[in-house]
Amino acid sequence: MFSVRIVVAIFATATGLLASSSAVSAAENPTTKPTRIPFVRVFLSAPADVDFLHATNHQLALYGLPPRPDPTHDPLKFRTWMALVSARTVEASLTITNHYNSPAADLRPLQRPAVNSVTSNNWSGAVDIDGANVFAGGAGTMITAQWRVPIPRCDRDTNTFFDSSQWVGIDGWRSNDVLQAGSAVNILCGDNIIGHGLVTHDPIDSYSWIEWYPGPEMRTNLIFHIGDTVTSTVLYSPTATSQTLILYNATRNERASFSISPPSGTQLVGNAIEWVMERPLVNNAIAQLPLFNAFFFDDCMAERSSPGAAEPVRYYPGEPATGDAVLVRMLDDSGVSQVFPGIGASGSTPDHYDTIHFGFFQN
Numbered sequence: 001m002f003s004v005r006i007v008v009a010i011f012a013t014a015t016g017l018l019a020s021s022s023a024v025s026a027a028e029n030p031t032t033k034p035t036r037i038p039f040v041r042v043f044l045s046a047p048a049d050v051d052f053l054h055a056t057n058h059q060l061a062l063y064g065l066p067p068r069p070d071p072t073h074d075p076l077k078f079r080t081w082m083a084l085v086s087a088r089t090v091e092a093s094l095t096i097t098n099h100y101n102s103p104a105a106d107l108r109p110l111q112r113p114a115v116n117s118v119t120s121n122n123w124s125g126a127v128d129i130d131g132a133n134v135f136a137g138g139a140g141t142m143i144t145a146q147w148r149v150p151i152p153r154c155d156r157d158t159n160t161f162f163d164s165s166q167w168v169g170i171d172g173w174r175s176n177d178v179l180q181a182g183s184a185v186n187i188l189c190g191d192n193i194i195g196h197g198l199v200t201h202d203p204i205d206s207y208s209w210i211e212w213y214p215g216p217e218m219r220t221n222l223i224f225h226i227g228d229t230v231t232s233t234v235l236y237s238p239t240a241t242s243q244t245l246i247l248y249n250a251t252r253n254e255r256a257s258f259s260i261s262p263p264s265g266t267q268l269v270g271n272a273i274e275w276v277m278e279r280p281l282v283n284n285a286i287a288q289l290p291l292f293n294a295f296f297f298d299d300c301m302a303e304r305s306s307p308g309a310a311e312p313v314r315y316y317p318g319e320p321a322t323g324d325a326v327l328v329r330m331l332d333d334s335g336v337s338q339v340f341p342g343i344g345a346s347g348s349t350p351d352h353y354d355t356i357h358f359g360f361f362q363n
Contacts, residue, residue, distance in 0.1 A: 031062050032259050035094050037218060040210070041242070043257035045089035052085045060085075064244050064257025066142060066233055077299075080146075084231065084248045084255060092220045092247075092256035097209070099217040100281040101165050101180055103172035104328065117327045122286050124330035124339035125276035126300070126356050127173050128315045130323030134304060135170055136270020137238055143168045143273045143302035144233035146250070147183075149206050149224050152290035154189035162187050163287035165209070165217075165278045166295070168232050173272035177262070178213040181232045181245040183224045184280070187290050208256075210245045215263040217280070222247050222256040236268060243268075273302045275317060275356055277339060279330065289330070289338060297356040298346055316352045318343045337361055 032041035043064030046052075052060065057067040065085050071078040102122065110117040135141040145168040152162060167182025188203040208224040211217045224230050224247075233246040241261065248255040262268065275297050279289045303312035304321075313321045330339040338361055343353040 032064075033091070035092075035258075037094050037096065039215070039261040039263070040094060040218065041259040042092050043089070043244075043259065044091065052082075061235075061244065064246060064259065066144065066235060066246060083250060083253075084246075087248060087250075087253045087255040090222050090254050090256045092222050092258070094210075094218040094220055094258075097217045097219050098283055099163065099165070099184065099209075099287075100213060101167060101178065101182075101209075101211055101217055101278055102213055102281050103174075103176060103178055105286075106331075107174070107328075110329065116325060117329060119329045119331050119337070121331050121333070122279045122281075123172075123274075123276050123328045124278075124341055124358065125274055125297075125328055126317030126325065126341060126343060127272050127274040127276075127328060128302070128317070128320040128323060128325045129173055129272045130320065131271060132323070133270040134322060135236070135273055136268050139305040139307050139309075140235065140237040141170060141270070141273065141302065141304045142233065142235050143170065143275075144231060144246075145182075145275055145297055145300060146229065146231045147295065147297055149183050149226050149228050149230060150185055150292045150295040151226055152185050152187040152204060152292060154187065154290065160189050160288060161282070162189060162290035163280055163282055164289050164292075165280050166276070166297075167278065168273075168275050169234055170236055170273050171269050171271065172213065172274065175269040175271060176214065177266050177268060178211070179234055179236060179243060179245075179260075179268060180213070181208075181210040181234060181247055181258075183207070183230060183232075184209055184217075184219075185226070185290070189290075208247045208249075210247070210258050210260060212243075212260050212262055212266065214266065220247060220256060220258075222249060222254060223252060224249060225251075228252065236270075273315060275300055276328075277330070277358060286333070289332075291360055292358075295358055298354070299349060300354045300356055301349070301352075316349075316354050317356050319353045 046063040069077040169180030172178035228251040231248040235244040302315040332338040
C-alpha cells in the first residue's frame with residue numbers, strides 16, 4: 001500500500017462571500033469575451049488603475065475574482081488572495097475533451113466506518129451535504145482549493161491509459177449536475193515499465209479544466225504542469241445567469257477566470273459541496289486510476305453567504321456548519337478499495353478539520 005496525503009486549500013472571505021459580489025452574468029458584464037464554446041466566456045484582465053485592495057466585491061466579480069478576505073481576521077488567506085489577484089491574467093482558450101467528471105456513482109455505506117463513510121466507484125474525497133439545498137440559495141456559495149499537481153505512477157505493466165482528476169465543486173451528490181473546476185493527470189503505461197517504479201519516460205499529460213456536468217469537460221490553455229501549486233475556485237450566485245470558475249497556477253503566477261452558463265435543462269440543486277479525486281468517464285467508461293506518491297488538499301473551506309449577514313457561514317471537510325458530512329472511499333472495478341481519504345487540522349486553521357489526506361492501495 002502506498003500512503004498519500006492530499007491537501008486542499010480554500011479561500012476564506014471574512015467580509016461576506018457573495019452578498020455584494022454575486023457572480024455577474026455575461027450579458028451584464030463587458031469585462032468578458034466569447035470563447036469558441038457558446039456557453040462559456042473568459043474574463044479579461046483588469047485595467048491597471050483597478051485597485052484590488054479597495055474594490056468592492058461586486059467590482060472584483062466583474063473581473064472574475066473572488067471576494068477579498070479580511071486582512072485582520074484572515075491574514076494568511078488575505079496573502080493568498082492577494083497573490084491570486086496580482087497574478088498575470090491568461091485570456092484562456094478552451095477545447096472540449098472526451099472526459100466527463102460525473103456525479104458520485106454507486107454510493108454504498110461502509111459496514112464499519114470510523115466516521116460517516118461511503119464507497120463509490122468513481123469518487124474519493126470529502127462531501128458536505130445539506131438536504132435543504134442551502135448551497136443554491138442565500139447570497140451565494142464559494143468553494144476553493146489549492147494543491148500540487150501530482151505525479152502519476154503506472155499500476156500495471158501493460159499498454160493502458162490511466163486517467164484522474166482533482167477538483168472542487170458543487171452538487172453531484174445524488175444529483176445529476178456538477179459545477180466544478182480542477183486538474184487532470186493522465187498517463188499511458190507501456191510494456192517497458194518495470195514493476196511499479198516511478199514513471200518518467202512514458203507519456204504523461206496534465207492540464208487544467210472546467211465543467212458544468214452534464215456538459216463536457218473543457219481543457220484550458222492555462223498550464224498545470226506536474227508539481228505546480230494550483231488553485232481552483234467555484235463561485236455560485238443564485239441571482240446570476242452564469243457562474244464563475246477560477247483557475248490559478250501559483251508556480252507560474254498565472255490565472256484564468258471563466259463565466260459559464262448551465263447546460264440546457266440543467267439547474268444547480270445546491271445540496272452538496274465537495275473536494276474530490278475522481279476516475280473520470282472517458283469515452284463513456286470509468287477510467288483506470290494511476291497510483292500517486294503524494295497528493296494533498298489543504299486549508300479546505302467553503303463559505304455560504306446570506307443577504308444582510310455580517311459573516312458568511314463556513315464549512316470544512318467533515319465539519320459542516322449545517323447538514324451532514326461524509327468521507328468517500330473509491331473502489332476499483334472489482335469492488336476493492338483503491339483510494340481512502342482522511343481529514344485533519346493544519347497549522348493555518350488549527351481549530352478546524354481543513355486537511356484531506358489520501359491513501360492509495362496498490363494492486
